[in-house]
Amino acid sequence: MSQQEPMEQWIRELAKLDDPDSKMTEKQFKIIQAAVEIFAEKGFAGSSTSEIAQRAGVAEGTIFRHYKTKKDLLISIVAPMMSKLIAPFVWNDFKDVLEKEYTSLEEFLYEIAVNRLNFTRKHLKIIKILLQEIPFQPDLKDAFKRQVGMKIFQKISEIIEYFKSKGEVIDMPTPTLVRFLASSFIGLFATHFILLPDQPWDEEKEIRDTIQFILDGLSTK
Amino acid sequence: MSQQEPMEQWIRELAKLDDPDSKMTEKQFKIIQAAVEIFAEKGFAGSSTSEIAQRAGVAEGTIFRHYKTKKDLLISIVAPMMSKLIAPFVWNDFKDVLEKEYTSLEEFLYEIAVNRLNFTRKHLKIIKILLQEIPFQPDLKDAFKRQVGMKIFQKISEIIEYFKSKGEVIDMPTPTLVRFLASSFIGLFATHFILLPDQPWDEEKEIRDTIQFILDGLSTK
Amino acid sequence: MSQQEPMEQWIRELAKLDDPDSKMTEKQFKIIQAAVEIFAEKGFAGSSTSEIAQRAGVAEGTIFRHYKTKKDLLISIVAPMMSKLIAPFVWNDFKDVLEKEYTSLEEFLYEIAVNRLNFTRKHLKIIKILLQEIPFQPDLKDAFKRQVGMKIFQKISEIIEYFKSKGEVIDMPTPTLVRFLASSFIGLFATHFILLPDQPWDEEKEIRDTIQFILDGLSTK
Amino acid sequence: MSQQEPMEQWIRELAKLDDPDSKMTEKQFKIIQAAVEIFAEKGFAGSSTSEIAQRAGVAEGTIFRHYKTKKDLLISIVAPMMSKLIAPFVWNDFKDVLEKEYTSLEEFLYEIAVNRLNFTRKHLKIIKILLQEIPFQPDLKDAFKRQVGMKIFQKISEIIEYFKSKGEVIDMPTPTLVRFLASSFIGLFATHFILLPDQPWDEEKEIRDTIQFILDGLSTK
DNA sequence: GATGAATGAGATTTCATTCAT
DNA sequence: CATGAATGAAATCTCATTCAT
Numbered sequence: 001m002s003q004q005e006p007m008e009q010w011i012r013e014l015a016k017l018d019d020p021d022s023k024m025t026e027k028q029f030k031i032i033q034a035a036v037e038i039f040a041e042k043g044f045a046g047s048s049t050s051e052i053a054q055r056a057g058v059a060e061g062t063i064f065r066h067y068k069t070k071k072d073l074l075i076s077i078v079a080p081m082m083s084k085l086i087a088p089f090v091w092n093d094f095k096d097v098l099e100k101e102y103t104s105l106e107e108f109l110y111e112i113a114v115n116r117l118n119f120t121r122k123h124l125k126i127i128k129i130l131l132q133e134i135p136f137q138p139d140l141k142d143a144f145k146r147q148v149g150m151k152i153f154q155k156i157s158e159i160i161e162y163f164k165s166k167g168e169v170i171d172m173p174t175p176t177l178v179r180f181l182a183s184s185f186i187g188l189f190a191t192h193f194i195l196l197p198d199q200p201w202d203e204e205k206e207i208r209d210t211i212q213f214i215l216d217g218l219s220t221k
Numbered sequence: 222m223s224q225q226e227p228m229e230q231w232i233r234e235l236a237k238l239d240d241p242d243s244k245m246t247e248k249q250f251k252i253i254q255a256a257v258e259i260f261a262e263k264g265f266a267g268s269s270t271s272e273i274a275q276r277a278g279v280a281e282g283t284i285f286r287h288y289k290t291k292k293d294l295l296i297s298i299v300a301p302m303m304s305k306l307i308a309p310f311v312w313n314d315f316k317d318v319l320e321k322e323y324t325s326l327e328e329f330l331y332e333i334a335v336n337r338l339n340f341t342r343k344h345l346k347i348i349k350i351l352l353q354e355i356p357f358q359p360d361l362k363d364a365f366k367r368q369v370g371m372k373i374f375q376k377i378s379e380i381i382e383y384f385k386s387k388g389e390v391i392d393m394p395t396p397t398l399v400r401f402l403a404s405s406f407i408g409l410f411a412t413h414f415i416l417l418p419d420q421p422w423d424e425e426k427e428i429r430d431t432i433q434f435i436l437d438g439l440s441t442k
Numbered sequence: 443m444s445q446q447e448p449m450e451q452w453i454r455e456l457a458k459l460d461d462p463d464s465k466m467t468e469k470q471f472k473i474i475q476a477a478v479e480i481f482a483e484k485g486f487a488g489s490s491t492s493e494i495a496q497r498a499g500v501a502e503g504t505i506f507r508h509y510k511t512k513k514d515l516l517i518s519i520v521a522p523m524m525s526k527l528i529a530p531f532v533w534n535d536f537k538d539v540l541e542k543e544y545t546s547l548e549e550f551l552y553e554i555a556v557n558r559l560n561f562t563r564k565h566l567k568i569i570k571i572l573l574q575e576i577p578f579q580p581d582l583k584d585a586f587k588r589q590v591g592m593k594i595f596q597k598i599s600e601i602i603e604y605f606k607s608k609g610e611v612i613d614m615p616t617p618t619l620v621r622f623l624a625s626s627f628i629g630l631f632a633t634h635f636i637l638l639p640d641q642p643w644d645e646e647k648e649i650r651d652t653i654q655f656i657l658d659g660l661s662t663k
Numbered sequence: 664m665s666q667q668e669p670m671e672q673w674i675r676e677l678a679k680l681d682d683p684d685s686k687m688t689e690k691q692f693k694i695i696q697a698a699v700e701i702f703a704e705k706g707f708a709g710s711s712t713s714e715i716a717q718r719a720g721v722a723e724g725t726i727f728r729h730y731k732t733k734k735d736l737l738i739s740i741v742a743p744m745m746s747k748l749i750a751p752f753v754w755n756d757f758k759d760v761l762e763k764e765y766t767s768l769e770e771f772l773y774e775i776a777v778n779r780l781n782f783t784r785k786h787l788k789i790i791k792i793l794l795q796e797i798p799f800q801p802d803l804k805d806a807f808k809r810q811v812g813m814k815i816f817q818k819i820s821e822i823i824e825y826f827k828s829k830g831e832v833i834d835m836p837t838p839t840l841v842r843f844l845a846s847s848f849i850g851l852f853a854t855h856f857i858l859l860p861d862q863p864w865d866e867e868k869e870i871r872d873t874i875q876f877i878l879d880g881l882s883t884k
Numbered sequence: 885g886a887t888g889a890a891t892g893a894g895a896t897t898t899c900a901t902t903c904a905t
Numbered sequence: 906c907a908t909g910a911a912t913g914a915a916a917t918c919t920c921a922t923t924c925a926t
Contacts, residue, residue: 213438246910246911725890895919
């Protein structure tokens with residue numbers, strides 16, 4: 001499973017997020033790995049710590065050495081994912097990027113799409129867990145809105161405002177336009193990772209088509 | 222809660238779906254009502270039958286007189302929703318509709334959108350429960366794919382093929398075009414019912430904008 | 443099921459044992475019939491009144507119209523069996539019988555064996571229930587000891603004492619001799635009704651052999 | 664209760680039957696001990712795990728840590744009894760024994776009877792539980808027939824065939840003769856352990872009388 | 885750090901029994 | 906008489922968490 005490798009690396013880094021000096025023991029790693037599998041499969045509330053311990057090859061008590069509660073275990077898995085989710089949106093000042101580094105909006109969207117697609121592929125299970133649990137964990141919901149939702153909304157808004165100011169985007173409320181853009185990409189991701197995960201697809205073509213659809217729908221004339 | 226009224230009626234009809242002669246007792250009605258509330262709030266696995274019984278003002282044993290298991294209760298709530306979800310998609314022969322009854326694709330999409338929007342508003346909680354549980358209940362997932370996913374996909378495909386044959390739609394694979402259309406509408410619904418349920422919105426304008434976005438993105442020229 | 447017929451008749455007579463004028467309703471009859479089936483199959487404690495009601499085609503409440511408790515139902519089934527079990531042992535003054543009516547002990551034992559064999563065949567399920575429940579129901583155990591155990595013991599003792607007095611039976615304690623006699627017959631019944639119920643057998647020969655075994659074992663010389 | 668001592672030892676060995684390295688914790692031992700008491704007293708279906716836990720001085724959950732279900736607990740108690748029940752019947756090649764080691768059939772039967780009598784005395788409760796539950800647990804019934812019933816039947820048949828070949832046993836079908844022999848012994852055991860457990864008895868004399876009865880009943884001449 | 889036996893609160897489910905209709 | 910919805914106590918079983926080793 002070559003696609004597991006990056007997740008392994010990711011999991012091993014989780015411990016350092018709280019305490020940069022800490023090292024994750026092998027058992028701890030197995031626990032997280034098992035928890036991710038089982039949470040993704042059965043949901044947080046539907047999973048039992050004993051099953052996690054079993055799949056991790058670890059005694060039940062060992063889980064609670066590392067994570068005070070079952071919910072702690074969940075949080076330690078999904079929380080770090082939030083900041084990573086929006087990484088490319090906070091790296092750069094988009095205005096600079098748009099004016100200097102990329103020749104076109106199309107190319108810019110393509111780069112971001114490919115980047116997030118690869119990220120999602122690597123961390124699919126954890127992202128699923130995060131999304132599944134958000135409706136039931138108010139603290140997760142708040143954190144997600146603040147750290148992910150609003151940040152991405154702002155960045156996309158910036159882009160759209162930029163092109164609006166150049167007269168290249170139709171005259172609709174920006175939030176509506178953000179919705180079109182986000183829906184189209186999320187629809188692409190959901191289709192290929194969740195609805196039809198086993199169906200082969202020409203990734204590049206689907207991305208390019210999606211961008212064309214968005215640009216045609218958004219552009220003036 | 223005025224929006225509850227249609228749901229009450231809906232719940233009362235649930236019993237008749239299995240056995241048209243059956244009458245739902247008042248207690249049974251209270252049980253479903255309470256279960257819908259609590260499942261929507263905490264998820265199926267996170268809800269306890271004792272809490273449902275309490276909120277319904279009923280002895281715990283009463284639940285199991287009517288529903289053999291907790292899962293039975295869930296199924297009896299969400300299963301009937303599936304056939305209702307796709308109702309307008311199976312009512313008509315779309316080709317006829319498109320050629321005779323509606324003056325334009327735009328008007329047709331508008332009608333469907335309004336219809337499903339009102340339906341969703343009425344049954345929001347049950348739809349939420351259904352979508353939340355699909356990943357964890359293989360039988361629900363299968364039923365949903367067969368009864369909802371494929372049916373809707375086929376109907377939208379028909380429409381798109383029709384307009385393709387008239388040269389009005391760009392040359393992309395039909396499934397891709399279906400995805401664009403569905404994503405845009407689902408994005409609209411998700412935004413207003415789930416992401417920002419408290420934010421006021423101009424419903425008609427948002428629908429019209431969404432349709433315009435879709436049509437611009439799909440149309441040739 | 444021709445062998446069911448006598449049981450049907452038996453069940454219908456149960457009601458009259460308490461109150462000779464009472465008539466058993468059809469429902470009541472069905473209840474007893476179902477209870478006998480299910481008690482025999484799963485034991486008293488392992489049977490549920492709801493299953494009995496279901497098999498009887500009767501509402502749950504109906505059972506409790508006729509029998510105050512589940513245990514009442516059990517008692518009303520097995521109690522009348524006790525007096526019937528020992529019927530032939532109390533009909534006659536055995537001494538008379540032995541001296542006048544029968545030519546030999548052998549013939550006498552044969553008559554009794556055939557009689558009880560036919561009775562057991564007819565009422566097998568109820569007898570099973572009775573024997574199964576005796577260890578757990580002190581009142582049944584007491585009644586059985588008094589009404590069945592001791593009566594039969596006394597009658598068999600009489601016979602043995604009679605033949606002892608004629609010097610035809612070996613000199614062992616009478617209770618021991620009773621045990622030999624009873625064990626041999628009970629072993630015959632248990633083998634053919636419980637251990638190997640499906641195996642065909644030459645009933646008359648088995649009885650005759652058993653009697654010969656007993657007589658050889660008991661007789662002097 | 665001096666007669667408990669051997670049972671204690673027996674119970675402690677139960678755990679090792681599945682896994683020779685396993686050690687039974689003190690709590691686990693108390694659970695089995697309590698379960699044997701209560702199952703024997705009230706029957707399996709009539710006993711509750713909460714009462715067992717209470718009598719064992721253990722939390723109810725502890726039972727289910729060691730035995731997945733209540734039935735598991737039953738099986739772990741009675742299953743090992745089966746192989747032990749027939750122990751002396753499989754130790755030796757009976758033909759050898761009869762020809763060389765024992766001077767007579769009488770002595771041989773006496774040895775076996777004493778051995779099994781002592782065994783039954785030690786394990787009376789568990790044997791009672793086993794026999795009570797056999798009619799209701801098909802898997803127990805099958806196991807008992809295969810592991811106990813048939814094995815003992817074959818061994819006794821061997822003995823009888825041997826003496827038949829020497830012309831010392833009357834000409835009846837062997838299964839019938841086995842029945843006489845078994846009935847007589849079982850009657851002896853049942854009388855003293857179950858029917859009249861409190862009545863004192865001259866054990867040796869009763870055994871010798873029983874054997875004499877059998878031999879007289881079986882022998883030619 | 886790791887273990888796994890033990891806990892006890894609570895979850896789901898069963899069931900004998902009651903009672904209004 | 907009969908029904909069957911309703912009950913609530915109790916039964917079986919689960920599970921996150923603790924703690925002695």
